[in-house]
Amino acid sequence: MKGARVKFAVFIVAIALGIWSLIPTYQLYFMMPGQERALNARLARATSQDDSGRVQVDIADFQRQKVGVHKRALHLGLDLVGGMHLMLEVDKSKLAAEEAKDAGDRALEVIRNRVDQFGVFEPVIQKIGRDRILIQLPGVDRDRAKSLIGQTAQLKFQLVQDERTAYDALKTIDDKVKAGPGADTARAPGPDTARKAKPDTTRLQTRLDTASNDTSPVAIGEAEAGTLLSYVRTISGDFGVDDREYPEFKMLLERARPYWPEGYEFQFGPSEALEGSPVRRLYMLKTEPEMLGSAIKDARPAPYQGSEPGLANTWIVSLKLGRKDAAVFAQVTGRNIGRRLAIVLDNVVKSAPVIQSRIPDGNAMITTNDVNPDESRDLAIVLRSGALPAPVNIVEERSVGASLGNDSIRRGILASLIGALVVLVFMIVYYSVAGVLADFALVFNLFFLLAVLAGLRATMTLPGLAAMALTVGMAVDANVLVFERIREELGWGKTVMAAVDSGYDRAFVTIIDANATTIITAIALYFIGSGPIRGFATTLTAGLVINVITAVFLTRFIFDWWLARFEVKKLRI
């Protein structure tokens, strides 16, 4: 058999690629749920604070790993896992033409900022067309999510306290927490706190790594375990916390709210990557805002055109304020030169530029030190989003409870398995050995289909599952065509080899034509475009293409091999 080795090698490589493509999917759905349960059980068993701290770090690591795996795995649609699909439309009816221009971008920024705080696993936030925004939040309480999205954006400018003050404030809070409620000053450490005073080496380690090159005036990393300060590290001149510990830290900080210094508050920046690990900056802000977002008349990204050589080729945000607000701004900037003014959108500090000089005329500039315009563009959108309203209406909502999704998966898989099983048995009963061959091809068909879908990062939906079952039914068609043809050719008295040969040759054109038309309708379906149907169209198309390949090449290869190997003279088909 000429070329049999090459064909075999191609087949083996295809299988290897398929397995490689499916590994993340296997990990995500078959290994990780168990690992997650084990971690949670460990957390429940943790006896001391040190213990639970270590488990928390492990859980955070696990979550990060999960995000990585999830990116490469076959996704389950909202109709299967439960969650919320929202289509929002920017309401431009009350906006002036100039305001309406980038209303979609502003709304997107505001929503992204909020969903980010919401802590949803792998949300989808997408702009569709000019004024629509698609949001998909897997496994989310719908009422909470909707109220969060429906609110109008709030942009505030607040003065930032310097690091020394913030450090002292955190220390005082720690001391007051330790002293317990009712006590105004720190008491001598009792036996309970003495136990906690044992330094937590795991935390220290992670912190020292990145803290080595900082110029912080305060000693960090020597704080007692369990205190606020034990979480804090320095991030290029700012305070911050490891993003993995952020939920824990935020909870502790919120709990200690009664001890916060009067007139000040703590807010975080968005999650950002620092030397590979995600962090969030922490700011101590004056609660009373210096100015509100409505003060801004316009904000645009622009290339730096000043004379400072260090800023050449970088991008800035050029700010324009209204006349009345310009006077306020002049006062604020004049009084606070050298201090930082935080730009806070919906309680997230988006940026905290240093005030360089008094700005008298309401024309300000925020430098970014970046040759890439992205940051300045994003910041400009943030600034405009606070100033100009971009009201949104929910025009489409589909939410499915997780329990219904689970039931759908269970029954969908059961039905698909039963259907596939009946087909497999029927093929063997009807075509004997050749039927086994077709079944073999069918199983590989499904394997390759899953692998390709995982490779395409496709989303498996309920109709997609049906399409998969359907491909099973239709996959045998190609084989049926070939087998029927072989039967016919054998009936004309041809030898087995010749019958198989011409059976495949004759059926080939028909198989191509037949599948091509089904693919045409699948593509048409793709254009209808809503999530579950797209899943169906993708699955069907991929299934049919793989179908043709396995039916025409794979079974043929095995057929030829089998005929040659066993010197089959009489074919029972």
Added chain:
Amino acid sequence: MIMRLIGDTNIPFVAKRGLFFSLSGLLMLASIAVVIIRGGFNYGVDFTGGSMVQVHFTQPVSTDAVRGALEKLGEGGAGLQRDDRGDFLIRVKPREFSGKETFTTVMRRQFETSFPGNQFEILRDEMVGPQVSKELQGKVLLAVLLGLVGILIYVSFRFDFRFGTGAVLSLVHDTLITLGFVALFNKEVTITLIAALLTVIGYSVNDSIVVSDRIREDVRKMRKESFFDVCNHAINKTLSRTIITALTTLFVTLALLVFGAASIKDFAFVMTVGIVVGTYSSVFIVANFVAEWEKKFPSKRRR
């Protein structure tokens, strides 16, 4: 063990084509009649706009009681259905509510007062605005047209215009009759159902092509026989394959129909009906149509 459902047949399909044309015509007329008598289709929220909510009560509640609660909301005309899990599917037309209220929030409050002590859970909540539903209608029409035109072009290109027209006509036939069943069983027309319909179209044309392909092949080989005989021979020769493929696909759609979740059942229903009708049309209609065309307008050159 070797099985053979269909051996060598020589059924005079082409000679009896008048009978099949009349039967199909009758079925199509009946389908249109059913749609008219039913007063159109039972469109889902995808196309009408409005809300669809699936509610699960922990303690069983009667349909009348739920209807009563809905009447208090001024939604007495709401579509109300109970599925095999005992859940209620409630469908209402689009309506404006004040402030942040939606139908679901209002309904939840009403149910809390109407069924005190009975816990309920909202399993599914779909809301489609009027604008979006209008767009969906347009998109669906476009998709169906695109699919049909795509098939017409492909089949005309690969075969000839006669076969292309035959294939598309049989698709119209299949679609009409399947829609007749949808109306007869009062199935809700959703995007998913349209997807099933388009799949049926793809499947049916697949079948038609197998028959057409065989005609094309036999025309070259059987030079002595008349075109009618060639067509008849081709239908008979592909009959076994047509039926086996229909069977295997039906195994799957029937499994989905019996064991599948509620949301996939309507899909499986349309597929099942469509495959039966599609198989019928590719055996009895497509080749017969081409034969009839040949009789009316004989082609000069045999292809």
